[in-house]
Amino acid sequence: MSTAQKKRPLSGVRVLDFGLLTAGANTSAMLADLGADVLKIESGAYLDPFRVVGKIDDNDGWWNRSPPFRFTNRNKRGLALNLKDPEGQRIIRELARECDVVVENFRRGVLDRAGLGYAQLSALNPRIVMAAISSQGDTGPERMNVSFGSTLDATSGIAALTGYEGEEPRISGMDVNYPDQIVSLFASGMVITAIMEARRTGKGCFLDFSQREVASFTLGEEILAASADPAHPQAPRGNREEGVAHQDTYRCRNGRWIAVTLTAADPEMEAFCMAHDRDTAVSALLARGITAAPCNDGADLLRDTALAGATLARDQQGELVKGLPYRLDGRGITIERPAPDLGQHTWEVLRDILGYDEGQLRRLAEAGVTSTMPSVGET
């Protein structure tokens, strides 16, 4: 039986997705993977920045070919509606009546100013759950602060504990932007919790996520230890870990690295690794019951289909996209639709969900309320 035939945990749930980049867009992607119908809303004047930062060529339609956009937005339908146009705002309010969830990670205040904030939408649809994901949360003196990925490595405390021993702190960097990657793992679970409450009580809620808090939450024991003990160490520790006798990375003969965790320091480990190629070293250590693994890079991950069999997937066009972080009934996911082109499903959705006719749809396109092309110059 295919997963499409079986009712899935979020079958029947519809999501209005204003999510951008990873933090927002991946939260709704995870809801889509569980069966929700996700309507991604962009506009010609404001694309998901992933379409721009992941640009691979300058030819016509470049905005539909970005790998990071494709990775993160599969299994969604895409609409382009101008949020600054009163007509675009009116259509979104109509759609909100037909949705269960709104996901957004705009800067605070953007949706409110467009008349699309939680107060306005919940007045139209009391069961709506709004997930607002922002750098610092919806309240507090820093609520308007901007951040980008590794800003939060710094401000959350993670960077302070990362780095070579005795040297300066480090961030995960622009190819990881670690704090952005973990928010959706928590936020989607909270949204599902709120959907259950809305089903039971008929009342939705406003979920206010601070990405910085999510990152600091992963240091709970460090914050607790520091609050109780002024002497608790707070500096980069290299690869050391309290409670672990010895662990470190070692360079192998072929220049690749391995990670080893030992029950006691082994002065010969460095020489052993330098005498073997990476994969031979790992196999030999594992055979001796020693905890070891290769420091994989992106190419290794692409090759290791046993490891990446569910976390990476292919869409119908054969393109690589994000898979699932977990297995449901032992399986990964089938990608039911590739990431949408800009505005690909605007007409389909407005016709099917709101009952718009051909004439209305044409007028909206002519007025620039809907679009399939960026109206601003690319950066």
Added chain:
Amino acid sequence: MSATDVLPLGRFTLLEVNDRDVPLCLRLATSLAAKIAADLGADVLKIEPPGGDPVRRAPPSLPQGESALFQFLNTSKRSLVLDLATDTGRSTLVRLLDKADAALFEEPASIAALVRSRRATPIEIAAFPIEMNAALRPVSEFTILALGGLLHMVGEPERKPLRLGGHQASYAAGLTAFTGLTAVLAARDAGQMPPSVRVSLAEVMQWVNWKAASGAEASGASPGREGKRSEFQVVPCRDGHVAVVYTVTQWPATRALIGDRRLDDARFNTRAGRRQNIAELYAILTPWFANRTRAEIQKEAQARGVPFGPIFSPRELLATEQYVARGFLAEVAHPRLGRLRLPQLPVQWNGRSFAPRPAPELGLPELAA
């Protein structure tokens, strides 16, 4: 119970089954997922082996000698000691499984088959995907970070790869297991057959590190640690360090903020140009930071929409204005350990936070049920 009745997961009963001899990195993931559910009101019963969950003795510790790690990971739960090697222990477990909605456990475990066969939906936490055929392979959180490709990303290119601070592999898996758990509860709630959930730390880390695979697929070259070659670097300032972070579109604002005319040089106009001339770029940027404090830098940068990140230690976060204003760091009154300060769930629900209750003390083994 009226207090928990109004919490969103208040009507669900969950088991966290801690078997003996399980790698610590799996236990941390299971415990985090169950803790989140417990803070949200679920009735979570933690089954501990005789002698207790080894995390009770894991660092970092509080001055009283108790484990801060255990106190953080087990808030709002109840605990029951069961010897799952005995028939009595197992039959008690069966009775509990038949009353629960879902059960979280680490795999491989002696009780895996048992947990999979009862009323409670199983949520399994493992080190590796089944396809790796590595159930008995020795594992640590560190080697999981290596396998998922995260170590390869942090540090200087010519020096050793570095781990991120904290228990990132275990906790990312714990967050994933929490979301899997809610999917199970939502399916049960809707009268559907819930899916079983299996979370492996290795897959979660690979998933989190998707840009490595995406980058390698798109360009044929794997992204890796760039250290001092990166456009984002950490620089010293008067009272600590700041992470220099800005997007392509924020470069003009960044240039204006630093206000050094040498940055107007055309070489710095594009990302490619800045990367090619990175040492010169940082030679110009660094002095601006040296005589400013983190607070001054953050204020001036935010005023121009530039997302520089002042680096705070976990201790400094306790006094951070933003965290204080949002009440993010909760005070828990522990009956024996006194006042504990720890982060509460990083979400507010209609403006309300979820105050954690203290972690359970180790009880006596359940002789009979």
